[in-house]
Amino acid sequence: MGKVKPGPLARRPDNSAFQQQRLPAWSPMLTANTVLPFFYFMALICMLLGVWLLLTVQSTEELKLDYTEAGTCNLCFEKRKNVSNAAQPCICTAVFNIKKAFKGDVFFYYGLINFHQNLRRYMDSRDDAQMVGRKNNLKSPSSYCMPFDKDKNGVPIAPCGAVANSIFNDSFTLSYMSSSGSVRVPLLRKGISWYTDKNIKYRNPSTENMTLPQVFEGTAPPLYWQKPVYDLDPLDKNNNGFINDDLIVWMREAAFPSFKKLYGVLHRANKPFINGLPAGNYSVEISYNFPVQYFRGRKEVVLTTLTWFGGQNHFLPIAYLVTSCLILLIAILLTVFWFKFGKNGQNMEE
């Protein structure tokens, strides 16, 4: 094929290593010399990693408070059972105690259990183009948002879709009950979302000398919202619209039906919170809006400190320790087998 070489050996194939299948190669084989040390080494590595991770995780503190029916919240829980009371505010308080001070940065999460943010139709029910500030999509949301794309009057909803519609709308006020009375625990409510989300994925439509409410004129808030999107944070004008941190955090859908989402970070500017949360009694005042009884869900508040490894997740350290033991076991087994059968190589004889 191709060039025609003259001469009597015209059709002789080329003598290239590739064509003759003689490419230089390394052919490894599972031998005792490689496999056994590898297993022991891996067991060691996993053991070290496991211990290290365990120590790391042990150094974190975590507190979970299921407040669905805790304290006075059972009243609100009952109230929310009735849809007609949806608009009525309900405030309740839950009390908890921290035995050991939380040192360092303390993160405040709200958690939802059995809330399926990962249903396919739920996840699809959003319009990224709208939330990145495209004016077209603001006025005519994507059909994926149905039935939360337009309200009864046909006014487009911003932000549209089931995800935004079901935003978690409880709010929390954490107080430290010190000997000198109740001190409000300051929480930073900003900087709680991914940088890429806050700055690229979510943007308000360009204002062009208009105020935010003017931009959103002609759109309706999602059905379950009490406040319009441009008025989510009355305290900070720049935290409104699609770039509201709480909204962004909510819009990052969880992979599993039980999840927690960041609500705020302890502001450690003043005493007694400079070193974190001191031990003692705390109360959390909850504006109890989000109904969970329909889907047999639970709500909780999570307080935690972090390390480089993230929060207090014991799984990986334990998994590493268990794996290490397993590998060691296997390694010993392999060694025994090798001694009994493989070492003298009699099985390898033909």
Next chain:
Amino acid sequence: MRSLTGCVTYLTAPITTLKLALIGCSRSPVLLFYSPRPAPFYHPGPKIAAVFTQGPELLAVGGSQLFLHEPETSAAGASVTTPPVVHPACRPSCGPVFLSLIFVSGVRYGELNMGSVTSFFGGLCRKEVKKEEERLFRANDRPYNLSYQYANNAIRTSKYNVFTFLPLNLFEQFRRLANAYFMFLMVLQLIPQISSLSWFTTAVPLVLVLSITAVKDASDDINRHTSDKQVNNRMVNVLIDGELKKEKWMNVQVGDIIKLESNQFVTADLMLLSSSEPLNLVYVETAELDGETNLKVKQALTVTGDLGDSTDLLAHFNGEVRCEPPNNRLDKFKGTLSLDGQTYSLDNDKVLLRGCTLRNTEWCFGLVIFGGPDTKLMQNSGKTTFKRTSIDHLMNVLVLWIFGFLASMCAILAIGSAIWEVREGSVFTVFLPRDPGVGAGLTSFLSFWSYVIILNTVVPISLYVSVEIIRLGNSFYIDWDRKMYYPKNDTPAHARTTTLNEELGQIKYIFSDKTGTLTQNIMAFNKCSINGKAYGELFDFSGQRVEITEKTEKLDFSSNQLADPKFIFHDHSLLETVKEGNPEAQDFFRLLALCHTVMPEEKKEGELYYQAQSPDEGALVTAARNFGFVFRSRTPESITAMEMGKQVTYELLAVLDFNNVRKRMSVIVRSPEGKLTLYCKGADTIIYERLHPSCNKLKEVTTGHLNEYAGDGLRTLVLAYKDLDEDYMDKWRKRHHEASTAMDGREEMLDELYEEIEKDLQLLGATAVEDKLQDGVPQTIEQLAKADIKIWVLTGDKQETAENIGYSCNMLREEMKEIFVMAANTPEGVKEELVNARRKMCPESADEPSVISSRAGLFWLQKIERVEDEKVEGEYGLVINGHSLAFALEKDLHLELLRTACMCQTVICCRVTPLQKAQVVQLVKKYKQAITLAIGDGANDVSMIKAAHIGVGISGQEGMQAVLSSDYSFAQFRYLQRLLLVHGRWSYLRMCKFLQYFFYKNFTFTFVHFWYAFFCGFSAQTVYDEWFITLYNLVYTALPVLGMSLFDQDVNDRWSSQYPQLYTPGQLNLYFSKKMFVRCMLHSCYSSLILFFIPWAAMYDTVRDDGKDIADYQSFALLAQTCLLIVMSVQLCLDTFYWTAVNQFFVWGSLASYFAITLTMYSNGMFLIFTSSFPFIGTARNSLTQPNVWLTIFLTSLLCILPVVAYRFIVLQLRPTINDKVRHKLRKEALPAPAPRRPPHQAYQHPTLRLRLLPRSGLRRPGDVPPLPAEAAPEEPPPVLSDRLSSGSEPAAALPHHRRGSGGCSEPVGWR
């Protein structure tokens, strides 16, 4: 419908046709196949079989060009226009008729860009012309001929034009099940309620696959268009209105007279009118038609030859031709020419076929008979039957399993969905209202289909594409292999079929031809017996036979100026006898000089070259030439020879052709003195039947000589003559003329005439021609036997010849306990012999064969009957002759034959017809469920080459027919070893590894979705990013697995040949079977559990180191897919035995491309441009920087891989396979020095020596053959010889082949 009321013989009535195969067996009815399509142009079409059977099973299926021969009586092409119906009443009276099958030609015209692929549509679009029954036209009368609407000379092999390309091509592609399935998936995805994946996840791969195929098809078709155009626009001289005008090929019409010049292609199928050469001869080369390169001679009728090149005469030529309709039989033509009230017979000799090239002929004129699509060339460009490998069948079954599995997975998930919707979903409707009218039931129904879409990756579209690529790659390796390249002929090996490679690694039975396959098919006149005296042996003074070696003095033929200097003969007495003027000896050589079909070429005075179609003939004519009877030239009416220096011209009255049924050839000549003689040469059995009783005594002596020759492995022919008287001859010639111009029953009538005249012959003597064994044959056979491959030799030779070859090529060995010879002449006798043989080998074997019936194939529709192998102690051989084989192949005995034969190590069938060859292959194929390979070099092997799973053609001396119908071809038998033990084994290994890995990777991928369903409310949410799903098979894992399956070698080629045992796992289907598939599934089940639950547990309650989200869906998707990809890469590394730089590059490159593509797709820019398609912005940056993500990946990889390593290690220690052992050995020892030039154990065990030590009487049945003449009896060779041989110092070239044995092969492993 005309019914053909008759039995077998009726079918030979020459009715015109399409295709028909008539196959039968003794005493059993007949099967008929015919094509129901009226216009067979391009498209052979499906054959419908009219089967009349009470006896044998279907033996051959249409698609090949078969026609009927009835040996012993008459040979005829059976052709039937209408569905022939054999009247039932006739059936019993058919009697024992042997019908054999002859393949006209397996020619494919594919290589010429004419399009070997036929189009169904091509056939449909063409208008359905009423089928032609006979062709009638007049020369130089266009208006008259046009009224018949014969096709003109334009051809169209292209399938599409600009407008039809897209629809037709898409339609063709969607007829493939896989494509249609993915189309179906895509349609599903367009339904919003179901669509769980974006349309592009299926569309991108599908479009890619479709467009690659479309581009390939389009470029093929463009090539065909251009070649069509080029061919159609070639210019030729056409005689129009009394003038020669240049005209395009496509405008040539039937009935036109055209002029061809030397080296031009023949424009259409022509009737030769006249030529520049004397006696209106033309020479043509038919290489493009049938692959044969020797020149063939055609001769015009004298009456048309007289026209010469006079345009005037030619323009007024108004002959009317009546002939058969277009058909594809290259070697047959029937027609008549009517001119001025006279009728002349037209046969194949007067026809020039399109595709030939005119050679050595200045010009010739021809009359167009068939144009364009009607030419035999185009009629032959049919589709050949498509062979599929057993892995293909297995894959089909597995794909069905997978479909079932897919359906059950989806059903489970749909039930889950229903439960979830009732319990959870109904209360979650506050946040996620259902679509109007959709209840829990409908939701679960929809989720079934959604999951069908998501889980479709278990049947990946890329599987089929990749399989094809791998096979193509492995075929190229065969083409490229220098060790299978034969420098002497400049012939590389060639994989003509690129889809059967892995089957080469599973061969269990090899069926081999002998002549030209095991032997070189280079013939040398070696011995002869003239009038009862044997010549060719040398004796010393004490009367002992002397071995002929290189140094033995050769005969000096220098006195004969025309002698061929390459001819070697040692026996002086023969030359002396001839010179003395012994009349018998002179007649003997005169016969050899006259009775043949050789063409002489004498470019310079005295420099003679012979163009022989069969090497035997060439050898015999050359012998006559050297002994003073020089054949110099021939015309259709005469033969000129130099007899002992005198020029003598014989008038040639008739040539009674050779064919496979007649097995003889005769000429009738008139000497210058006016003596009429018939000279005949042929197979001994055939001639002996026709001898005059007066030569009985001579016959006995000659038989002794013949047996001796056959015992030495020589090919023998018997020569006889007969003097004729003038009156009888006159009458006979008249009848002959009548018969040869007859349109109906021409062949039978001729056969009858020949039969009549070829009797009462006078025996002259016998010739013995030596055919040397090819290099390396014994070693190859030994190696293949070590690989547990059984070799059966099927040869047309005599039993003794075949046996001897069996010994010399190591098939029959003296260690064998016994060699059974089946030579009974009755069914009962054969049965008895078979049963006795079986009892001897295995006394406790059951009387009844244990046939295991089972079902297999798609939907278990196929019924399979299987005969189990029976264990036998020791090695046995079986030799069976043609008569016995015919009985043994019958319905009631064939299982008996199979059982007995399969117990033997070696089986040799002699005197086998082509049909029997195919039958034997079919028998083994059917009842052993083993992969078979047939290897041969001649036209008589075509049937078995087509019947076997894999056909191998030896491109040797006997033309190209075997090669053209084969799947693999090479020049020497010994390359078979490399083809099977190296290429076949590797291909099989690679394919199996590929399939295992491929199924593993896709199942794992898919199962993760399954587990996730339990966490996402069975809502058909995917675990991975849609883009990852799209690109996983296409980009991220495509190249590494291809790299593995194109480069992997467990051990290199040298070790592969060193340890033929490595081949056996393939025969037992060990590397990929249903069991392996299930194991694969369990493995991927385990992996997917790890790959889902470890990331889940690690992530669900975790946050980033800055407290932000990482348990979100997008981060989890990224983590899961990264884990999966890394585990898959590591697993691939673990499976790869042979790490080349390319493999490394592919693995690392794919991983790198994964990260690069992922980072790109999750970048700001992509999101801002295609907002809805790339919502994963920033995920990679935010989660791949987290240590816990990498710790999770590490842990999953460990947990997935280490158990595999541990398991493999334990298996390696406890029960190492033969592969492991060899690999282990290979690690321990450095590679040995290049395989010894002659393995010592082979050099010392010289086949000849063994043969001679063997008690030969053990081979024969008592009373079979008279004892050999004393001086020829087997004896110990002189010790000198054996010393020389074993020391290997003496070049062995001068030894007769069977004595050389292994000595001839200096390079056992291959060339260089």
